Amino acid sequence: MNNLPNKITLKLIKSWTWEEYISYGMMVRALKDGCQWALGDLARGIEKQYGENAIGKFAKEIGINEKSLIEYRRVALQYPLKSHRMRFLSFSHHQRALKAEKPLEVLRMAHDNEWSIRQLDRFLIEERSADCKHEWEDFKICKLCGKKIPLTK
Helix, strand or coil, X not given: CCHHHHHHHHHCCCCCCHHHHHHHHHHHHHHHXXXXXXXXXXXXXXXXXXXXXXXXXXXXXXXXXXXXXXXHHHHHHHXXXXXXXXXXXXXXXXXXXXXXXXXXXXXXXXXXXXXXXXXHHHHHHHHHHHHXXXXXCCEEECCCCCCEEECCC
């Protein structure tokens, strides 16, 4: 298992076509996302069988940051069914969508519109600011960074 990155790295010595780079890049991204889901599901199992305190011990023994593992578990708990995990969207898409009131609807929109993480973040900022009824009506939320910008009169 530990040889996979080395095999890919060794193949980089050869001259690749653009399409080969894209193909391997997509494969590695899928492996990364799959690992995050798998670690989240493992943490769910550890917690169920051994209790929440066992997650830290498990994280240490497998050499992963405990906070990362807890976050993977949090996301996996929100999408327990494989049918809710959209294959063509990254783990990060699923993680960010949890900020929405209806995460599955947001994921479908992200999938249908082929949104990047950044585009999804912008949508979520717009969605939150549209529902916000703060007294700061003389401010606008920047779509790029989410900061409040005073409106000039």
